[in-house]
Amino acid sequence: MPQLSIPARAAMALVSALAMSLAVHATDTSAMPKGEALARASDCFACHAVDKKVVGPAYRQVAQRYAGKGKAEIPILVRKIKAGGKGNWGDIAMTAHPKLSNADLTLMVKWILSLPAQGADAGAAAAATKEAGSHSYRTPEGKRVTTDFAVFTGPGQKQVTATVFSGYEQYNSYCFRCHGGDALGGEYAPDLRKSLANGMTFEQFLSTAMAGREAKGMPSWAGFFEEKDIRAIYDYIKARQLELVPVGRPPSAQD
Numbered sequence: 126m127p128q129l130s131i132p133a134r135a136a137m138a139l140v141s142a143l144a145m146s147l148a149v150h151a152t153d154t155s156a157m158p159k160g161e162a163l164a165r166a167s168d169c170f171a172c173h174a175v176d177k178k179v180v181g182p183a184y185r186q187v188a189q190r191y192a193g194k195g196k197a198e199i200p201i202l203v204r205k206i207k208a209g210g211k212g213n214w215g216d217i218a219m220t221a222h223p224k225l226s227n228a229d230l231t232l233m234v235k236w237i238l239s240l241p242a243q244g245a246d247a248g249a250a251a252a253a254t255k256e257a258g259s260h261s262y263r264t265p266e267g268k269r270v271t272t273d274f275a276v277f278t279g280p281g282q283k284q285v286t287a288t289v290f291s292g293y294e295q296y297n298s299y300c301f302r303c304h305g306g307d308a309l310g311g312e313y314a315p316d317l318r319k320s321l322a323n324g325m326t327f328e329q330f331l332s333t334a335m336a337g338r339e340a341k342g343m344p345s346w347a348g349f350f351e352e353k354d355i356r357a358i359y360d361y362i363k364a365r366q367l368e369l370v371p372v373g374r375p376p377s378a379q380d
């Protein structure tokens with residue numbers, strides 16, 4: 126175990142405690158194949174989807190790569206998920222899963238490998254239909270900025286969207302202890318507004334948040350947050366970076 130700062134340890138304890146309670150209200154899994162139900166009850170779907178790359182590869186792509194390799198591949202993949210690691214698909218590491226049994230992991234891997242291969246550009250088509258959209262706003266200083274998500278709802282840039290508001294709440298509940306209240310940067314961790322200003326994309330932000338950098342004190346949030354939560358936090362920080370949202374609780378339709 127690498128040496129971690131006190132806040133890092135506290136955060137990890139919190140994350141694992143809450144992750145356990147979260148698993149309880151997952152989707153109804155009774156009608157699913159056992160392997161899929163187990164994967165959904167664990168943290169797999171924080172980083173994987175069946176049809177698209179999230180942090181890790183689409184499960185259909187995994188099935189495609191190992192199609193025809195035979196049963197010998199199953200225990201290799203089980204070991205890989207247990208130990209975590211990178212290199213087969215890219216530079217981002219899967220987190221380790223030491224607490225999952227080989228029996229459960231084998232069911233999960235069998236389910237993944239049973240998925241029919243994906244049509245060559247089903248993933249690309251899905252990505253294209255996802256609205257990118259472009260929104261244009263003025264900062265209080267009169268500078269024009271654009272975002273690929275809505276920051277405000279209604280007229281006059283007065284109320285932030287429910288997503289940005291939820292990002293504000295989640296950031297200031299879970300990230301602020303290290304990254305500083307109101308996304309101002311902290312003693313223990315970098316100013317995330319600067320990370321975004323320096324070109325960090327949402328994909329890179331999501332990967333770092335889900336995979337963590339545990340050796341450096343950044344916890345993994347897989348199993349605690351879903352992609353949409355990290356998206357909300359990202360949107361809030363981006364709106365803070367662009368100076369569209371001031372410090373403090375932003376006015377929203379919830380008020």
Ligand code: HEC
Binds near residue numbers: 315325
């Ligand atoms: C326990 C302290 C701690 C908490 C809580 C924490 N982080 Fe971090 N985070 C860090 C540290 C430390 C780093 C810097 C790691 C490094 O040096 O590479 C970091 C780095 C990051 C980075 C990469 C920044 C860059 O420029 O490379 C992102 C993105 C990030 N954190 C997101 C989050 C989000 C989102 C949350 C809340 C859900 C969060 N962090 C909560 C400690 C924390």
Ligand code: HEC
Binds near residue numbers: 187210215218237
């Ligand atoms: C923190 C994000 C994260 C979580 C959580 C996660 N994975 Fe992964 N997974 C990845 C990444 C990233 C890769 C690609 C690793 C590589 O490049 O070798 C990957 C790769 C895989 C692979 C392919 C391995 C290979 O070597 O080809 C399988 C199978 C897999 N994951 C299954 C799972 C299952 C099952 C779970 C839940 C128990 C899970 N993953 C949880 C991020 C994650």
